Each structure stands twice: as structure tokens, then as C-alpha cells.
Amino acid sequence: MRTIMLMNAKGGCGKTTLATNIATWFADEGKKVALADFDPQGSSLDWLKARDGYEGIPNIEGIDAANGPATATRGTDYLIMDAPAAIHGKEINAMLRRVQTLLIPVLPSPIDMRACSRFLEEMLKSGRVSKQQTKIAIVANRVWERTNVYRQLEEYLGHLQIPVLTHLRESQNYIRSAEKGLGLFELAPSQVWHDLEQWDPIIEWLSSSKSQP
Ligand SMILES: Nc1ncnc2c1ncn2[C@@H]1O[C@H](COP(=O)(O)OP(=O)(O)O)[C@@H](O)[C@H]1O
Ligand SMILES: [Mg+2]
Secondary structure (H helix, E strand, O other): OEEEEEOOOOOOOOHHHHHHHHHHHHHHOOOOEEEEEOOOOOHHHHHHHHHOOOOOOOOOEEEEOOOOOOOOOOOOOEEEEEOOOOOOHHHHHHHHOOOOEEEEEEOOOHHHHHHHHHHHHHHHHOHHHHOOOOEEEEEEEEEOOOOHHHHHHHHHHHOOOOOEEEEEEOOHHHHHHHHHOOOHHHOOHHHHHHHHHHHHHHHHHHHOHHHOO
């Protein structure tokens, strides 16, 4: 079973958005997918509830990992984990023990970058990461291209020892698809093609050996 986690020390950076979209990508590919929500707010589980209303879209198993073990049913191909915000130090290591692949969404804002740099330092110190037992990468999220703050984020991320896969633009398509319990990949292609292009490097990385220990 492949295990993929979305984590960052700060809330609102796009963990749930990435987790739900990655889950739909693999589910639409015909894989058996489970989505474990570690966040007590339960946003990924709410998204799954909205998704229940449709026929003809692939099922995704929901796991309430904030109140129980993150155990997927047998035969699950992909377990996607939506981690809680504000975890540090030993908690990070404990969390990573179950994870082959970690994606870190980062917002281009000075406050987020400051919080994130502490988190990334802790992450690089984690034994799991330094021994490459967990492979990590960054995704810049909610980006307005050609802004100063995005240039600052690019420069900052360029100095790190962590691959930056892509940036996802600020787009209403994320909000529209989320409220329906769908993924971007399940909206009309004419509406989302520009966003989907930005997802290509994420899918490529997740499908390659580079994201696996
Ligand atoms: N690229 C994006 N464009 C527009 N809105 C976004 C984007 N990514 C996330 N959002 C919105 O930002 C808010 C926070 O994102 P969310 O995924 O819930 O963050 P987290 O799970 O890290 O707290 C949500 O309302 C979500 O719909
Ligand atoms: Mg969330």
C-alpha cells in the first residue's frame, strides 16, 4: 500500500485541498483509495460526505484518524493522510513513521513562510527524512503569479534541500470542487485545464520511484 501524507505546521495552506484532490486522482484511475483525516476539524471527512451524494464517481474510504487508528481496509492501494496543523518535534517523527511520501503545501505569505521555515528545519532533522525512509517535496499553493511575495517564496524555497514540484494558482475551481465533494479532475476539462497543467508534476512525482523509499 502506498502511503502519502499532507503536512505543514500551519493551517490553511492547502493540506485538505491537496489530500482530497490526490485521493480523487488515484480513485479516478481505478485504484482503491482511503482518505485518513487526522485533523479534529474533519474537513476531509466533510468533503467525503458531500461526495456521497453522487452516483458514477469512484468511492473513497473515509477514516476518522483524529478519533481512532488510521487503518485502511485490506486491499487498499493508496492511503492518503490529511495531517493536523501545529505538530512539532517528536510528534513529527511519530507521524512520519507510517508515511512513505510527504507533501508540504506552502503559501506565499511572509507569516506562512516564517512558520514554515521552522517546520522545514525540524523536518530535515527528522531521522525518517534524513535516512530517506520518507521522501518529501513542497508545493507552493494559492499563488498569484508575478507578485513580489511569490518571487520571495520562490527565492526562499530555491535555497532549501527539498524539491519544489510546482505551484498551484489561486483558483475558484478548488473552492467549487471542494464544496461539491469532487476533485479538480472531475470538473469539466474546459474549466480546469490550466489548473490541471499545474498538477502534472505532482502526479508525475507521486507515480515515480523518486517519491518512494
Ligand atoms: N489553490 C487554491 N486556490 C483557491 N483556494 C484555495 C486553494 N487552495 C486552498 N484553497 C482554499 O483555502 C482554504 C484552506 O485550504 P485547506 O486545504 O482547507 O487548508 P488546510 O487543510 O491546510 O487547513 C480552503 O477554503 C480552500 O478551499
Ligand atoms: Mg485541513
